[in-house]
Amino acid sequence: MKTSISLEEAQATLLTLVRPVAQGQVPLLAATGRVLGRDIQSGVNLPVFSKSPLDGYALQAKDSEQAKPSQPVTLTVIEEVRAGYVPRNKVMAGTAIKVMTGAPVPEGADEIVKFEDVTREGNSIKLFSPVTPGKNVIRAGEDVIQGETIAPGGMVVTPPLVGLLAAIGVAAVPVFEKVRIAILSTGDELLDPSRDLLPGKIYNSNLHSLGAYCLQLGTAPVDMGIVPDETTAIAARISQALQASDLVITTGGVSVGDYDVVPAALTQLGAELIFWKLDMKPGSPVIAASYNNKLIIGLSGNPAAALITFDLLVVPLIKKMMGLEKQFPLKVSAILTENFNKSSQQRRFLRARVQRDKAMNYVKLTGEQSNGVLKSMIDCNALIDVPAGSGPLLAGQEVSAVVLGHEPGGFL
């Protein structure tokens, strides 16, 4: 087992060990936000038939060639067709069919002239100028040609895509199943926030923050609860979690103290340990193991450290399991707008907020950076990546930042 490896080595190692989950079919609306399982080819032309974009008269353009204001051409209106109905007649020389918006273009007709551009008297219309064939016609296949790929597998199903799928008659959408992510928190000190607080105890936040993050990603969190600091109990709960999920996340018990029991539980379970500890702050105490081709990732019990390692290390794995094509967060350069007075012996990620101002990205810290502090995560939309061996950071300096996905709409 490797120890104290870089984030990038950890990511690369774990990414080779996960695969997209299985696929299924869901109804159109339920596909919203899900990941498309495969390329979708259209089985039809869209529109299926040529149709009228306006309320008017379908005619043969050549009939209008001689039309002038002083010498109008007269056509006989032989039928009227609304959207949703099929013309019974063909348009032949000297005739026209009244069509409403969306009605099929009748056979024989090659142009639709607007109501406003003709005069109607009884069963006939008068044309006062020539019309261009095909100008006012929505042609079959204008939007999508039969056989055309309308969306690639791995794409998130957006509302317009739901519309396009509906339009080509796809009522059941092939999507990747929801990735099931079991989350369990270890620690004798932990209480669920629904309970009364007791001396020496704290409310567990990790189950909830990570569960919420899983929901936001479009996965299915499986709440495996709180387990006391006992190796056998943790091993048993991890074993249950493996049954119930595609990926197991634990929090707490991964440092090197007397009661850091998750590594011991993984060993007892017979899981293969992959690495222990990342060379970064916060979130250094991470352990990764695999059991029957499923990963178990043990994160720090410190709330901010747990969220940050989840963001940096676990989210790319989850995105691969979800079937998403794009797994890594955006990295940007930004101008730091305040000092950070500590040196960084070890690589360090600082909670921060990036904002664009016209041509430039600016980034400020979002408050206290201690491992346990959650408040500075609230406004955080990015993590400044401070290389090992850096001195204090100065306002005005250019820094590198990883953009996070907590906030709907991203950073704008």
Next chain:
Amino acid sequence: MKTSISLEEAQATLLTLVRPVAQGQVPLLAATGRVLGRDIQSGVNLPVFSKSPLDGYALQAKDSEQAKPSQPVTLTVIEEVRAGYVPRNKVMAGTAIKVMTGAPVPEGADEIVKFEDVTREGNSIKLFSPVTPGKNVIRAGEDVIQGETIAPGGMVVTPPLVGLLAAIGVAAVPVFEKVRIAILSTGDELLDPSRDLLPGKIYNSNLHSLGAYCLQLGTAPVDMGIVPDETTAIAARISQALQASDLVITTGGVSVGDYDVVPAALTQLGAELIFWKLDMKPGSPVIAASYNNKLIIGLSGNPAAALITFDLLVVPLIKKMMGLEKQFPLKVSAILTENFNKSSQQRRFLRARVQRDKAMNYVKLTGEQSNGVLKSMIDCNALIDVPAGSGPLLAGQEVSAVVLGHEPGGFL
């Protein structure tokens, strides 16, 4: 009733007519992505008690004042405390209590010294240098002070906020209820995509694309189905929709043709017509009405026009109803990277994709711009706002664009 008003006048008029919906309480995980109903003040300090950030010994710093490598100070270890438990003893001069990460700082102690920085023999430890009081202590209230506002009403509940709410013991979160949005599509030509296609018919996409958009926004779409082009049937269905929802959206039947029956249905219902038609392309045929303090907005039946007017006109109303503070989309300037050869007599919104390249926004069109064409909505993350009276647009020209919210993560 006004006609052919500007988008901005329509927005301003309708925004005065909607209010945020009622509030309720939901469990922590279910609050993810919902809108916080009110400011949340913490009822506790966070952490609740001062605690140890590491595995070490709690002591009185003044005991260490004389400690040197050549003359270590010896302290007696009188107890051991793990996270989750409460010390039974006080630390007094000459004593220390072994504490594990997360354990409360025992009374009388003002500093924790790391395991690695002392030597232990039997029941005593040796200190080799002075320690600084308070350096290795996580102080009660360091993250959040009792009474502090941790999040403002109107904020979207993000995963870190779920964590912070859990940490302060909030198990039921006050959020705005889900806005219920009834959607119905009118048109004799429409079939649901689950049906077999028939001659002259088309698959209805608007119910599905708008429903998906409602889901993505975090609202509850109410599917009111397809109604034929009959005034009485439409009036009856709108009446049912009003019962079942906070806002009613219809598609189709809002132009000025013989069969544009939605305005007639609204009149028959006794709804107050607010305006008809917007001075823009696409999506000009929009009608807005109110009935018993609920809005009914009739959008074009053209799939792209329906989505675009939903985006520009309806989404800000929905965001106000959701309780969100920020209701309007971002507007950006961008350099057009291709020509658009048509002149625009009327204000026009073009489907486009904005991308940032370092200092600059660039925008390209996403394909065919006809009212009915859905394909160009798929890659669309912005609408170029072309003012009335514009000539053709040229590559290299600066244009204004409204950024849309279809895509998770926004435009990056």
